[in-house]
Amino acid sequence: MSKKKSEHSIMENLDDEEKTIERTNKNIVLITIFFVILFLALICYLFYFTAFRSESFINNSYNSKRTELIAKRIVRGSVLSRNGEVLARTVIKNNEEIREYPYGRLFAHAVGFSSQGSIGVESIAGFTMLTSNDPVMLRLRNDIKGIKNNGNDVVTTLDVGLQKCAYEAMGSNKGAVVVMNAKTGEILAMVSKPDFDPSDVVKLQESIDSGDKDTPFVNRATLGLYPPGSTFKIVTVLEYIREHPSYEDYEYECNGRFENEDVKISCYHEQKHGNLDLKSSFAESCNSSFANITSKLDTKKFNDTCKQLLFNSKLPCPFSYKESIVDIGRNTKKSEIIQAGIGQGKTMVTPMHMAMITSAIANEGVLVKPYIIDSVKSSKGYTVREYTEKEYKRLITKEESDILKEFMTEVINSGTGTKLKGTQGYDVAGKTGSAEFSEDKKKSHAWFTGFAPVDEPQIVVTVLAEESGTGGEVAAPIAGKIFEEWFKR
Amino acid sequence: MKVIFLTFNKYIELVLMAVYTIQCFSVFRYSDEKDRNGIYIRQDVGMALIYFLSFLQLYLQMMDINVIRFYIITQLLFLCVILLFRLLYPKANKLLVNNMCMLISIGFTILVRLNFQKAKKQFVVVLISFVLAFVIPLILKTFNRLRRFYPLFAFTGIAALSAVLFFSSAINGSKLNIKIGGVSFQASEFVKIIFVFAIAGILTCVRSNKRILISCIVAGLHVLLLVASKDLGSAVIFYIVYIVMLFIATGRMRYFWGGLMGAGLFSVVGYFMFSHVRVRVEAFMDPLGTIDNSGYQIAQSLFAIGTGGFTGMGLYMGVPNRIPVVEADFIFAAISEEFGVLFGICMVLICVSCFVMFMNIAMRFNDMFYKLVAVGLAVTYGFQVFLTIGGVTKFIPLTGVTLPLVSYGSNSIMVSLIMFSVIQGLYVSVKSMNDEDNKKKAKD
Numbered sequence A: 001m002s003k004k005k006s007e008h009s010i011m012e013n014l015d016d017e018e019k020t021i022e023r024t025n026k027n028i029v030l031i032t033i034f035f036v037i038l039f040l041a042l043i044c045y046l047f048y049f050t051a052f053r054s055e056s057f058i059n060n061s062y063n064s065k066r067t068e069l070i071a072k073r074i075v076r077g078s079v080l081s082r083n084g085e086v087l088a089r090t091v092i093k094n095n096e097e098i099r100e101y102p103y104g105r106l107f108a109h110a111v112g113f114s115s116q117g118s119i120g121v122e123s124i125a126g127f128t129m130l131t132s133n134d135p136v137m138l139r140l141r142n143d144i145k146g147i148k149n150n151g152n153d154v155v156t157t158l159d160v161g162l163q164k165c166a167y168e169a170m171g172s173n174k175g176a177v178v179v180m181n182a183k184t185g186e187i188l189a190m191v192s193k194p195d196f197d198p199s200d201v202v203k204l205q206e207s208i209d210s211g212d213k214d215t216p217f218v219n220r221a222t223l224g225l226y227p228p229g230s231t232f233k234i235v236t237v238l239e240y241i242r243e244h245p246s247y248e249d250y251e252y253e254c255n256g257r258f259e260n261e262d263v264k265i266s267c268y269h270e271q272k273h274g275n276l277d278l279k280s281s282f283a284e285s286c287n288s289s290f291a292n293i294t295s296k297l298d299t300k301k302f303n304d305t306c307k308q309l310l311f312n313s314k315l316p317c318p319f320s321y322k323e324s325i326v327d328i329g330r331n332t333k334k335s336e337i338i339q340a341g342i343g344q345g346k347t348m349v350t351p352m353h354m355a356m357i358t359s360a361i362a363n364e365g366v367l368v369k370p371y372i373i374d375s376v377k378s379s380k381g382y383t384v385r386e387y388t389e390k391e392y393k394r395l396i397t398k399e400e401s402d403i404l405k406e407f408m409t410e411v412i413n414s415g416t417g418t419k420l421k422g423t424q425g426y427d428v429a430g431k432t433g434s435a436e437f438s439e440d441k442k443k444s445h446a447w448f449t450g451f452a453p454v455d456e457p458q459i460v461v462t463v464l465a466e467e468s469g470t471g472g473e474v475a476a477p478i479a480g481k482i483f484e485e486w487f488k489r
Numbered sequence B: 001m002k003v004i005f006l007t008f009n010k011y012i013e014l015v016l017m018a019v020y021t022i023q024c025f026s027v028f029r030y031s032d033e034k035d036r037n038g039i040y041i042r043q044d045v046g047m048a049l050i051y052f053l054s055f056l057q058l059y060l061q062m063m064d065i066n067v068i069r070f071y072i073i074t075q076l077l078f079l080c081v082i083l084l085f086r087l088l089y090p091k092a093n094k095l096l097v098n099n100m101c102m103l104i105s106i107g108f109t110i111l112v113r114l115n116f117q118k119a120k121k122q123f124v125v126v127l128i129s130f131v132l133a134f135v136i137p138l139i140l141k142t143f144n145r146l147r148r149f150y151p152l153f154a155f156t157g158i159a160a161l162s163a164v165l166f167f168s169s170a171i172n173g174s175k176l177n178i179k180i181g182g183v184s185f186q187a188s189e190f191v192k193i194i195f196v197f198a199i200a201g202i203l204t205c206v207r208s209n210k211r212i213l214i215s216c217i218v219a220g221l222h223v224l225l226l227v228a229s230k231d232l233g234s235a236v237i238f239y240i241v242y243i244v245m246l247f248i249a250t251g252r253m254r255y256f257w258g259g260l261m262g263a264g265l266f267s268v269v270g271y272f273m274f275s276h277v278r279v280r281v282e283a284f285m286d287p288l289g290t291i292d293n294s295g296y297q298i299a300q301s302l303f304a305i306g307t308g309g310f311t312g313m314g315l316y317m318g319v320p321n322r323i324p325v326v327e328a329d330f331i332f333a334a335i336s337e338e339f340g341v342l343f344g345i346c347m348v349l350i351c352v353s354c355f356v357m358f359m360n361i362a363m364r365f366n367d368m369f370y371k372l373v374a375v376g377l378a379v380t381y382g383f384q385v386f387l388t389i390g391g392v393t394k395f396i397p398l399t400g401v402t403l404p405l406v407s408y409g410s411n412s413i414m415v416s417l418i419m420f421s422v423i424q425g426l427y428v429s430v431k432s433m434n435d436e437d438n439k440k441k442a443k444d
Helices: A003-058 A061-071 A120-124 A136-145 A160-170 A198-209 A229-243 A278-284 A287-295 A299-308 A334-341 A351-362 A398-414 A471-487 B002-029 B033-062 B065-088 B094-114 B116-142 B146-167 B187-203 B209-228 B232-250 B253-273 B275-285 B296-308 B331-339 B341-364 B368-392 B410-443
Strands: A086-093 A096-100 A153-156 A175-181 A187-193 A252-254 A257-259 A264-266 A274-276 A366-368 A373-377 A383-386 A391-394 A429-435 A445-452 A459-465 B177-180 B183-186
Touching (some): A003 B341, A003 B368, A086 A120, A096 A198, A160 A175, A160 A471, A229 A299, A229 A429, A229 A445, A278 A398, A351 A445, A351 A459, A459 A471, B002 B331, B002 B341, B033 B065, B094 B341, B116 B410, B187 B209, B187 B368, B232 B253, B296 B368
Antiparallel strands (some): A175 A187, A366 A391, A429 A445, A445 A459, B177 B183
16 A cells, blocks of 8 residues: 555545544434433422322321421321311320310221321321421421421311211111212211220220220221122123113013022022012012023123222222222132122122212212312411312213113112112112121121212212121111211201 | 521522532533633532531531541542642543532431441542542553453453352342452442443444444343343443443444333343342332332332422431431432432432533544543443432332442442543543644644
8 A cells, every 4th residue: 555545545534534523422412412301301200209299108107207207396287077177186285295086986087096107087198287388487487486387287078967977877886888979079978887086096006906806997998898799789780781782671580599500599588589670680689680690791891890890900099998809700610700790709899999889870970089188278277288079080881870870779769778768858879788798698798888869969878887687777777867967958 | 596507507508509500500601611610619619518517417416526527527538639630630620520529528418417337438438539530540641542452341341240140149139249358349330431441442443343243242241241140220221331332333323222122122021031120110110009028118218208308307307217228229318308309409410410521521532432431431320320319219110229429338439439530531631632732733
């Protein structure tokens, strides 16, 4: 290679090199922008998390050390009913802060407690009540003087009158009652029994440690899983209607029992229901007929419908809750599917979930998120935040909800719920259930879930009374008292 | 008086921090270091003020005279570092010097608060690393034939990672450390740097596809060894660094996007292949649901960040020690809890300004090898910051890497400091070469 030629190519290379450098620098800028965008996204997320998402983490009971720390600087705010009655407050006695619950046991689970762990509103709004939204200057003045600031008050959707009524109607029964506004999802009352005195949790804890098996701390409304019994027929009948457009032609002759090669099902007390169509099967809650109906269902579609109705899945529930269980799968035995169809076997549901399904039927198929915190007010009375109804999602179509409404009305008019017939000024739609839970067939959990009035539903009531008898005899009258109290106004 | 100070101090520090952060970006308006000098000096004053206020607060609450001793010694150290850089390397980039000191000082503050013993240990390592930091630019200046040694770099990296894989015992399920003469080394930390040099060396002459293939094999071996050691965080960093360097070296965008898509594919495969990946993802999806086992760390971290809120609980007024491995991987959560999320965001922005400055320096080099080294180190640093802060805030799944310069850990801080000083060294040596060139040109 001659010297001249190589010099020439060096010149060319230099030119090339400059171009390469320019292009490379452009690419470096691109990479820089790419990473800066990543960081900006991270920073936006941090803002979002701190402003909107952090509260659900802070209120967690695992974070109690930090909330205790804040409690040294802020006096915990009060819990109020929808009409402003005080349900929980912090008072100072002998220089000591004491949490007072003026209604005692009445709101033991709904409002809950907050010492050595927490449940209820005291738990979910714990941090809110330890945050002060008083004027900044006032807070700073208090900080400097070393005076504690006042935390925010939480206004709940709870109604003292209805709560009292539900509490008293339950009497000495174990179980739960959920009362919701059918349109908005506001939780108006929530009772769980057995109960406890929230101001004396320490003493109660001792009695539990020493072997009390009644689990009074458990809020049965959201954490109690029960076999749904006949209330599950709402789901089964819905699935039958979906699969059989000519469901009105259904016929069945009930002789008190259903038998095939897989399973034997008998009606309650082996009662013979005689000639039935679909509506009367539902109204009379005929197990044999429903075993027959279930045997005709498509397993996969049945499972899908259960999923749509939020079985085996998360619920939009403000309290800590358990997911309902239903086992209808490809590998499930035929006999177990038939058991599931009448709400027995492995099927389990919480009263809260049953209330949600009922409210969706009352609300033209749409589930509105149940909520219990209506608003947050600063100690000076100014509104910090307000919550309103929020649609969760459509569970069934409007047409389906109309049919189910009609069927549930029939339960009251001619079926197992006639105890709620002939009420003054309103009509009720609902479904009863008497769920067997052990080999002993004499015992059963009594269920009632329903709403009123039928045309323009105002409230949804779900009642569960453990080991108390049949739904029609025990649970329906409890619901009746609550409807009575509501429509008296 | 004390109460007033303790109440208001966090707000004062937050304002100072915000001012410092804004200055980090306002320096980019000037391209000449001389014009930036005023900003740098104001930054130094702000930094010293924040450090002083933090330690005053710590002392008022801990009432331990050792806190004051520690403060004086470390403040002197920072002063020496800043002055020595100005004296020895007047051409060095002072934004990087300042940010380096700022991040270390935040680390010292929170470490004293979390665990004084560890803070002292960290101080010793920082001291040694600073000595190295002053020597490295000198070495790079006199020894500029580094690109020829890429086979050695590649081989050393692979050998070190293999040694860790085959000869070390697992801690928390991942193999990270190897002990040499009683001192434990986290090999992946040190290999980060030589990996960048190796790849840069291989890719400097890109005309041949053979070179690309070789680089691919070398990078692949590194990543596979790390995956086998269950050191996921490092594996992801090496992977990303490689595809960025490949893109810069070849100028072919498709390598970058293809690489990113490959990363997506690998994560899906990893999810189904490795149970420890699934555990991390589960914890990420639902930390509260898995709080009794895999979600515990991240839930505790989010409790801390959330409870601290935007302005923080105040230094020494939170309970950051409830977070597991808070001094190392979760240090950002502790800082957020006590100094506030806004302070934390400022710190993220300081890291971003370091990253942008690294890239800015990369653009000034005319030599492809230096460019690649600078870009590689910049991405190593930037992406690690993103992984750790994104991880502890639940923006992305947790990968278990440290926050460079801030987290406790002798390997982590030493390597971070070496990284900063390598960039400084390249910057200084190339700058003086360019200056000489310009002088020659001016003479011609």
